[in-house]
Amino acid sequence: MSSYQYRRYPYRRAAELDGTAVRRPVVIVGAGMAGPTLALELAARGVPSVVLDEDDTVSIGSRSICQAKHSLEVWDRFGISQRMVDKGITWEQGEVYLRDRAIYRFNLQPEPGHKFPAFVNLQQYYVEEFLYERCLAEPAIEMRFRNKVVGVAPHADHVVVEVETPDGRYTLEAQWLVACDGVRSPVRHMLGLPFEGEVFHDQFLIADIRLLDELPKERRFWFYPPFHPTNSVLLHRQADNVLRVDFQLGREADAEEEKKTENVDRRLCLMFGPEARWEHEWTSVYTFTCRMMQRFVHGRVIFAGDAAHVVSPFGARGGNGAIADVDNLAWKLALVVAGTAPEALLDSYCSERRAAARENILNSTRSTDFITPKFPASRAFRDATLTLAPDFPFARALINSGRLSVPTQQLESPLDTPDSDGDWVGGPGPGRAMLDAPVGNGWLIDRLGRDFSLLTFGKDDVGTVPSGATAVPITGNGLAWQRYDSRPGTTYLIRPDRYVAGRWRTYDPAAVSAALDRATGRSHA
Amino acid sequence: MTALRRTLNLARPDDVYNAIVDAHKGLSDEQCRDFDARLILLLVNHIGDEAVIREALKEAAAT
Numbered sequence: 211m212s213s214y215q216y217r218r219y220p221y222r223r224a225a226e227l228d229g230t231a232v233r234r235p236v237v238i239v240g241a242g243m244a245g246p247t248l249a250l251e252l253a254a255r256g257v258p259s260v261v262l263d264e265d266d267t268v269s270i271g272s273r274s275i276c277q278a279k280h281s282l283e284v285w286d287r288f289g290i291s292q293r294m295v296d297k298g299i300t301w302e303q304g305e306v307y308l309r310d311r312a313i314y315r316f317n318l319q320p321e322p323g324h325k326f327p328a329f330v331n332l333q334q335y336y337v338e339e340f341l342y343e344r345c346l347a348e349p350a351i352e353m354r355f356r357n358k359v360v361g362v363a364p365h366a367d368h369v370v371v372e373v374e375t376p377d378g379r380y381t382l383e384a385q386w387l388v389a390c391d392g393v394r395s396p397v398r399h400m401l402g403l404p405f406e407g408e409v410f411h412d413q414f415l416i417a418d419i420r421l422l423d424e425l426p427k428e429r430r431f432w433f434y435p436p437f438h439p440t441n442s443v444l445l446h447r448q449a450d451n452v453l454r455v456d457f458q459l460g461r462e463a464d465a466e467e468e469k470k471t472e473n474v475d476r477r478l479c480l481m482f483g484p485e486a487r488w489e490h491e492w493t494s495v496y497t498f499t500c501r502m503m504q505r506f507v508h509g510r511v512i513f514a515g516d517a518a519h520v521v522s523p524f525g526a527r528g529g530n531g532a533i534a535d536v537d538n539l540a541w542k543l544a545l546v547v548a549g550t551a552p553e554a555l556l557d558s559y560c561s562e563r564r565a566a567a568r569e570n571i572l573n574s575t576r577s578t579d580f581i582t583p584k585f586p587a588s589r590a591f592r593d594a595t596l597t598l599a600p601d602f603p604f605a606r607a608l609i610n611s612g613r614l615s616v617p618t619q620q621l622e623s624p625l626d627t628p629d630s631d632g633d634w635v636g637g638p639g640p641g642r643a644m645l646d647a648p649v650g651n652g653w654l655i656d657r658l659g660r661d662f663s664l665l666t667f668g669k670d671d672v673g674t675v676p677s678g679a680t681a682v683p684i685t686g687n688g689l690a691w692q693r694y695d696s697r698p699g700t701t702y703l704i705r706p707d708r709y710v711a712g713r714w715r716t717y718d719p720a721a722v723s724a725a726l727d728r729a730t731g732r733s734h735a
Numbered sequence: 736m737t738a739l740r741r742t743l744n745l746a747r748p749d750d751v752y753n754a755i756v757d758a759h760k761g762l763s764d765e766q767c768r769d770f771d772a773r774l775i776l777l778l779v780n781h782i783g784d785e786a787v788i789r790e791a792l793k794e795a796a797a798t
Contacts (some may be wrong), residue, residue, distance in 0.1 A: 590769050593769060594769060594773040594776050597769075597773060
């Protein structure tokens with residue numbers, strides 16, 4: 211059914227089966243998008259890891275297809291983002307239709323001057339394939355396919371993991387266990403941890419198909435289209451000329467009936483016309499929930515991605531949120547494993563990423579409520595918005611067919627040093643993601659160090675910078691100056707996950723050192 | 736922060752009041768709800784002051 215060739219990744223007999231057990235610094239459960247990304251980030255910082263996955267292939271089905279700019283910036287460190295851009299469909303614009311009329315066009319990246327576009331649509335199986343390739347080439351990463359976690363026993367300073375393989379069971383000891391094992395997280399279940407939140411009952415049908423006709427790159431969203439007059443439809447293009455068509459079915463639909471090819475074809479025929487021909491790639495009926503764990507860190511067990519929090523798909527916040535999680539976690543875990551930061555630094559992973567998850571859940575719940583109003587007055591306001599949109603620009607801004615993933619804000623994090631110079635009128639403040647900009651012949655994101663980076667504006671040579679930070683002098687008078695609200699002397703401390711930790715109007719090594727200590731949990735200023 | 740105005744702000748209050756009521760004449764309950772939703776959105780955007788809007792929401796719910 212699928213045009214994608216699923217390859218099988220090699221299973222190898224684990225050394226532990228033959229009695230050679232050594233405690234591993236980090237064991238990662240789950241080889242989806244988050245697990246391998248975390249493994250690569252740790253390896254880049256000298257921390258080896260073992261990745262356990264019960265399967266031996268990539269994501270079945272396209273699943274998370276919208277790869278956001280901030281995820282591409284993470285993967286670019288491993289040299290695979292250009293492949294994703296080349297393979298995928300770059301899109302920045304979207305169109306919203308009411309019945310048969312286009313009522314709203316939006317541009318997600320209205321300003322040029324970023325290395326990566328707002329979004330690249332690429333099936334999850336390609337993302338995972340590219341990640342696996344990099345992981346398999348990395349000596350510090352051991353990818354263990356067909357290794358299923360069947361037991362987890364937490365201890366004060368390590369975790370004992372029981373693993374089932376085709377050759378039998380073995381136990382593995384980890385200083386840290388990171389569960390990136392998805393929304394049904396077996397690790398979370400084995401530890402009996404609650405996963406509370408809101409359940410939504412509307413059902414949606416995903417039909418991934420290959421059409422012969424070329425279609426525009428834009429994301430299209432229809433409310434009440436003539437071909438599906440009772441509900442909404444979302445259309446996305448993916449690599450290999452695959453289209454994702456997402457039909458809202460309502461609460462009462464019979465999922466088994468709807469999944470039948472003849473019924474899917476009937477809907478597609480109404481949508482694309484009687485002349486159109488297609489092949490099916492993947493069909494799925496889904497409902498969704500918005501849930502979040504109370505804590506993402508439980509002793510030596512850490513949860514990330516869908517295992518820790520799950521949102522509705524509107525806004526592309528699932529996969530991209532998971533990548534942001536492991537980007538936040540990796541550098542902290544590496545410092546803790548190396549003994550150069552206290553374990554308490556990981557508390558900030560929990561607080562920062564819970565704040566982000568709350569923001570993602572809020573946004574995606576609002577989109578969901580707009581797309582699937584739950585009570586009559588909600589529907590009346592939704593329809594009023596759509597009716598006013600063609601003539602009133604303000605109403606177009608209220609149309610919420612998904613507020614697409616941008617880096618969340620991590621305000622008031624204990625790691626950040628608040629602004630003390632009171633004259634900032636722009637630029638990303640502490641707790642906000644850094645902004646890319648053209649610098650010289652390249653990009654700012656390419657100048658950043660693997661660890662902390664110190665952006666200094668208008669200084670060729672800042673002398674010795676505090677250890678743990680890489681100096682990135684910005685000269686000239688390019689766009690970066692505007693984006694960072696800069697004057698000569700302006701200094702930004704950027705965290706390894708590319709959030710702003712602090713900023714000053716003049717470069718003061720003592721202030722930067724103090725901010726670095728604070729950002730690594732070595733002091734609470 | 737502007738507070739929600741509690742004193743009269745209309746030069747011809749009866750005319751405005753009756754214009755609103757008359758606009759609903761002959762509408763079904765459902766049509767009224769849709770009409771009111773459009774009217775509220777238009778006015779809310781015109782007012783633009785979130786504090787005033789939130790105060791009005793609170794007062795309308797309290798009555």
